[in-house]
Amino acid sequence: MGRATWFDADGTKRGEWTEEEDQKLVAYIDEYGVGDWRFLPGRAGLRRCGKSCRLRWLNYLRPGIKKGKFTPQEEQAIINLHSVLGNRWAAIAQQMPNRSDNDIKNHWNSCLKKRLERNGLDPMTHQPIINNLAVKTPLFNTECSSSSSARASPSSSSFSSSSGSAHLLNKIATGISSRQHCVDDMIKNILSDPRITSIHGQDDLEVEELKKDDEKIIASDYQEDDFLMWDDEKIRRFMEEIGVMELETMSYDGAYRL
DNA sequence: AAGTGAAGCAACCGCGGCGTT
DNA sequence: CAACGCCGCGGTTGCTTCACT
Numbered sequence: 429m430g431r432a433t434w435f436d437a438d439g440t441k442r443g444e445w446t447e448e449e450d451q452k453l454v455a456y457i458d459e460y461g462v463g464d465w466r467f468l469p470g471r472a473g474l475r476r477c478g479k480s481c482r483l484r485w486l487n488y489l490r491p492g493i494k495k496g497k498f499t500p501q502e503e504q505a506i507i508n509l510h511s512v513l514g515n516r517w518a519a520i521a522q523q524m525p526n527r528s529d530n531d532i533k534n535h536w537n538s539c540l541k542k543r544l545e546r547n548g549l550d551p552m553t554h555q556p557i558i559n560n561l562a563v564k565t566p567l568f569n570t571e572c573s574s575s576s577s578a579r580a581s582p583s584s585s586s587f588s589s590s591s592g593s594a595h596l597l598n599k600i601a602t603g604i605s606s607r608q609h610c611v612d613d614m615i616k617n618i619l620s621d622p623r624i625t626s627i628h629g630q631d632d633l634e635v636e637e638l639k640k641d642d643e644k645i646i647a648s649d650y651q652e653d654d655f656l657m658w659d660d661e662k663i664r665r666f667m668e669e670i671g672v673m674e675l676e677t678m679s680y681d682g683a684y685r686l
Numbered sequence: 687a688a689g690t691g692a693a694g695c696a697a698c699c700g701c702g703g704c705g706t707t
Numbered sequence: 708c709a710a711c712g713c714c715g716c717g718g719t720t721g722c723t724t725c726a727c728t
Contacts, residue, residue: 704715
């Protein structure tokens, strides 16, 4: 699978990676580590751009990367993290070190988003869709939430990068990124809450319980809404607990004056 | 068995932040 | 302090595989 191979005008190779190229890249990074991506391809004997090498390494070749099907626990974690972090795939991926942001993003776009929609939830706001409009709550439709300030449109599944909403989201995400330490603290708090993610810090018993739950859920074709999300009040309480409301009140002025 | 649409996956593109000059 | 270039991120595209008719 992958894209056809072709060459840029300057001779840079694009498209699908070969086994030999993978080996060259891995061998180079094993020996010299990840350094300046600009010069890495030349030094490693690859006719690729640095950007392509970086992508290949991070998404496919780096040690510990997990491929294949997402487990129900991982899916649950993605959904929960997405409800808090929005489309900040890199931030979500940080909490799931065995998965690349690209992998998570692909799985979200191809599977989880549609599953939420099938269950009557807006994938951006994680709110129930009533009459084709997601229920709006102050929390998710005002300034703070990185994900959810995307308007719940009738065609909420389509979310073009050229839309104003997308730009707004980027601005918001950027605003949050620039306060990375706040976000890191927030994520730590999220992960320390057993309600949010099921992949960190669980003993075998908890995992087993979750597996049983997941099996039930799968057996019932995900008809239980509470598997997918919390209700508004629950989210609000949780966000207050972990200090998101405080974050919300921080200066985002620049981000919102477009 | 063939055709077709959906799903899954790998990789590219473009934008914005940030460091350097 | 402005200009420039690199890097990282999110969105999108294109190809393959799978499932259904």
